[in-house]
Amino acid sequence: MTEKGCTMRQRCFLKSWVLATALVGMSFILLPLEAHARNIKVGIIDCYSGPPAVYARDALNGFKLALKEINKKDVLGRKKEGLLRQKIEFTTRDTKFKVGIALNMAKELVMREHVDVLVGTINSGAALAVSENVAMPNKVPFIVWISKSENITGKKGNRYAFSTGENTAMAGKAGGVALSRKPYVNYWIAGDDYEYGHAIGKAAWDNLKALKPDVKVIGESWWKPGEPNLTPYITAILAAKPDAVIFCTGGASMTNIMKAIKTTGMAKKVPIWIHTAIDYGVDKPLGLEGPEGVMGTTDYLFYYPDTPENKAFDKAYEAAYGDHPGFSAFHGYITARFIAQAFKKAGSLNKEKFIDALEGLKVKSPAGGEVEMRACDHQAVLPEYFGITAVSPTYKFLIAKDIVTLTGAEVMPSCADVMKMRGK
Amino acid sequence: MGPAQGFTTPALVSQLLVGLSLAMVLFIVTSGLSFILGVLRIPNVAHGSLYMIGAFSAFSISRLLGGGALGFWLALLLAPLVVALVSFIAERTLFCHLYEREHLMLLLFTFALMLVLGDLVKMSWGATYRSTTAPAMLRGSVNLFGSPFPRYNLFLLFLGPLVAIGLWLFSNKTRIGKIARAAAVDREMVGAIGINVSWVFAFAFVFGCFLAGLGGALVAPTISITLGMDHDIIMEAFLIVTIGGLGNMWGALVGSLIFGLTQSFGILFLPQFAIVFPYAAVVIVLIWRPKGLLKSVW
Numbered sequence: 001m002t003e004k005g006c007t008m009r010q011r012c013f014l015k016s017w018v019l020a021t022a023l024v025g026m027s028f029i030l031l032p033l034e035a036h037a038r039n040i041k042v043g044i045i046d047c048y049s050g051p052p053a054v055y056a057r058d059a060l061n062g063f064k065l066a067l068k069e070i071n072k073k074d075v076l077g078r079k080k081e082g083l084l085r086q087k088i089e090f091t092t093r094d095t096k097f098k099v100g101i102a103l104n105m106a107k108e109l110v111m112r113e114h115v116d117v118l119v120g121t122i123n124s125g126a127a128l129a130v131s132e133n134v135a136m137p138n139k140v141p142f143i144v145w146i147s148k149s150e151n152i153t154g155k156k157g158n159r160y161a162f163s164t165g166e167n168t169a170m171a172g173k174a175g176g177v178a179l180s181r182k183p184y185v186n187y188w189i190a191g192d193d194y195e196y197g198h199a200i201g202k203a204a205w206d207n208l209k210a211l212k213p214d215v216k217v218i219g220e221s222w223w224k225p226g227e228p229n230l231t232p233y234i235t236a237i238l239a240a241k242p243d244a245v246i247f248c249t250g251g252a253s254m255t256n257i258m259k260a261i262k263t264t265g266m267a268k269k270v271p272i273w274i275h276t277a278i279d280y281g282v283d284k285p286l287g288l289e290g291p292e293g294v295m296g297t298t299d300y301l302f303y304y305p306d307t308p309e310n311k312a313f314d315k316a317y318e319a320a321y322g323d324h325p326g327f328s329a330f331h332g333y334i335t336a337r338f339i340a341q342a343f344k345k346a347g348s349l350n351k352e353k354f355i356d357a358l359e360g361l362k363v364k365s366p367a368g369g370e371v372e373m374r375a376c377d378h379q380a381v382l383p384e385y386f387g388i389t390a391v392s393p394t395y396k397f398l399i400a401k402d403i404v405t406l407t408g409a410e411v412m413p414s415c416a417d418v419m420k421m422r423g424k
Numbered sequence: 425m426g427p428a429q430g431f432t433t434p435a436l437v438s439q440l441l442v443g444l445s446l447a448m449v450l451f452i453v454t455s456g457l458s459f460i461l462g463v464l465r466i467p468n469v470a471h472g473s474l475y476m477i478g479a480f481s482a483f484s485i486s487r488l489l490g491g492g493a494l495g496f497w498l499a500l501l502l503a504p505l506v507v508a509l510v511s512f513i514a515e516r517t518l519f520c521h522l523y524e525r526e527h528l529m530l531l532l533f534t535f536a537l538m539l540v541l542g543d544l545v546k547m548s549w550g551a552t553y554r555s556t557t558a559p560a561m562l563r564g565s566v567n568l569f570g571s572p573f574p575r576y577n578l579f580l581l582f583l584g585p586l587v588a589i590g591l592w593l594f595s596n597k598t599r600i601g602k603i604a605r606a607a608a609v610d611r612e613m614v615g616a617i618g619i620n621v622s623w624v625f626a627f628a629f630v631f632g633c634f635l636a637g638l639g640g641a642l643v644a645p646t647i648s649i650t651l652g653m654d655h656d657i658i659m660e661a662f663l664i665v666t667i668g669g670l671g672n673m674w675g676a677l678v679g680s681l682i683f684g685l686t687q688s689f690g691i692l693f694l695p696q697f698a699i700v701f702p703y704a705a706v707v708i709v710l711i712w713r714p715k716g717l718l719k720s721v722w
Contacts, residue, residue, distance in 0.1 A: 049546070049551070050551065050651055050652060051551060051553065051650045051651050051652055053551040054551055054552050054553070057551075190695070193699065219695060220695060220696055221691060221695030221696065221698060222695070222696060222698075222699070223698065223699060224699050226652065226656060227699075228643065228646075228647040228648075228653065228656060229446050229646075229647075229687075231442050231445075231446075231574055231577060231646070232439060232442040232443060232446065232687060232688035232691045232692075233691050233695070233698070235435075235438045235439055235442050235571065235572070235573070236435070236439060236688075236691045236692045236695060238571070238572060239432065239434070239435030239438070239439075239571060239692070252553060252648050252650045252652070254648075255553050255555055255647070255648030255650075256647050256648050259555065259645075259646060259647065259648065260646070262563070263558070263563060263564070263565070263574045263575075263576050263577075263645075263646060264565050264572060264574045265564050265565045265572060265574075269572065285552065285553040285554060285555045285648065286555050287555065287557075289555070289557040
């Protein structure tokens with residue numbers, strides 16, 4: 001750029017200095033105003049491509065549905081005339097299920113977009129990496145809404161990490177408690193050979209063994225995640241004649257294992273527990289051809305409990321997205337409510353105040369009742385439903401019958417245990 | 425946590441049969457890959473995508489026809505034809521310009537095609553899992569030597585050899601099959617005696633892809649039809665083709681048998697390490713015979 005008005009270097013410098021000072025001064029005057037009127041920014045990192053996109057999209061839909069209601073009023077609850085209504089806005093980034101991309105996206109959202117809260121993701125590795133490498137050093141709250149790794153609010157928990165969904169410790173304990181009431185002794189454990197599979201297997205087994213010390217593992221088999229041909233595993237397991245089988249599968253493997261159970265008629269020969277066997281996201285693609293009689297657990301069912309709130313949520317979700325809400329839609333919905341109410345309680349956009357407000361906060365659950373964000377470990381207190389797959393008279397897919405509810409207090413590790421895990 | 429206790433004869437027999445039935449699906453898919461590799465010299469990485477399109481098409485066709493037995497059989501017939509059509513378009517518009525390029529270029533091109541087809545599948549069918557079922561007569565299991573054996577796998581055991589015989593008849597008894605085999609050995613010579621090599625190539629490509637589609641339609645009722653199944657199969661298919669001998673149909677059969685059987689017996693004997701067995705077998709074969717078990721046409 002050429003500066004015609006400046007004949008001497010010094011004068012030119014002086015001019016720009018005055019200009020810069022004026023600008024900075026003005027921004028000091030304007031900033032507080034701007035900060036008050038600006039919207040709350042939520043940055044969402046999740047996997048919107050590939051098979052996990054199903055769950056990520058559902059979570060986002062649940063989140064958006066809750067925002068529709070929330071954004072009708074000022075989020076901070078101010079009623080002063082003349083002020084713009086403060087809303088929650090969000091921006092999403094696709095992590096492509098990769099930890100590296102998730103980290104970069106999270107950093108970008110914090111540094112460039114200046115988000116007030118980070119939310120994500122289905123990938124446990126990514127959730128833990130963002131929690132430790134972006135949320136903690138930058139002091140930005142991070143709410144995990146799909147990943148089921150118990151480490152997020154357990155061993156690797158920190159002041160900035162929250163979880164609005166169940167985790168493997170809770171699901172495993174629910175399975176362990178429910179199985180301990182059954183007469184089975186000799187178990188076979190099999191599943192996806194990755195963190196989720198082993199974590200859920202270990203949690204279920206440790207709890208079962210603690211409650212019923214005479215149980216035994218007579219064999220284990222682990223396949224690569226997404227292994228399409230599970231029939232040889234099942235024939236080998238049946239040949240060993242265990243009393244019951246614990247399958248530790250997730251994602252696409254769920255459909256594979258459910259289909260293999262159906263084609264081999266396995267459920268008629270041996271009792272089986274699989275964590276998400278009664279989950280809507282698992283049973284819907286199978287239609288009425290899913291296997292009946294498989295025991296399963298989940299933290300949300302749109303048809304149970306049969307409360308007016310749950311019915312209304314299902315109806316509103318179906319009207320908006322043409323589908324019933326699965327567990328991740330439920331997590332997305334309560335995440336939005338937690339964010340809105342915590343900011344309201346904090347009365348400002350200060351991130352530390354937001355965290356203090358979120359600790360111990362209770363919001364209305366779309367399933368009825370309330371969900372609490374436990375102050376000690378930042379884990380949402382959610383119940384686990386234990387049931388058995390069965391053909392439904394109303395729906396064109398399997399639903400859970402004989403449902404037993406285990407409360408959050410029953411399935412969550414105690415605050416003392418969590419602190420011990422964190423080495424405090 | 426003791427070892428498996430299922431080494432009884434019925435368990436061994438049922439494990440053998442399950443392994444064989446897995447090998448049959450692998451054979452149908454890899455024979456197509458091998459055929460293309462032999463005649464066209466194209467390492468078609470997009471072969472897995474065509475297998476995936478076969479499975480998704482089978483889902484849609486059977487859904488369109490109400491999902492019953494008729495839907496299943498027609499899907500088994502039509503889905504490979506859909507794949508054949510897709511591959512025909514790809515061959516006439518893209519591949520036919522590329523035959524003279526080096527292998528690396530072809531590899532990169534087919535890799536790109538795999539990504540494009542993967543995205544097209546996502547655009548047409550979405551990212552959700554799909555599932556289709558076998559007709560009632562092929563569901564459940566039968567009692568075979570005191571062990572339960574899934575009927576669908578029995579069906580695969582019948583179908584596999586039929587396809588193998590069909591392939592043998594095709595490549596040895598039909599004119600076009602003989603020309604294709606000749607082109608695999610010496611394409612200049614085939615051109616020199618006045619045969620339109622371009623159309624031979626088009627046919628060979630479509631035929632190989634048809635087999636990928638057939639494989640996809642066959643596995644559709646047993647697995648979740650989802651994005652990413654292309655990557656799963658293509659790895660295995662290339663390993664099988666490599667250990668069998670590049671471009672050799674019977675090599676594809678031998679490779680598939682090795683892969684399927686080591687997997688199913690590995691699961692029975694050492695379930696904790698079952699994943700490793702087929703790959704260990706591949707390593708052993710390649711150390712012993714780096715060019716594959718049977719004669720490679722390359």
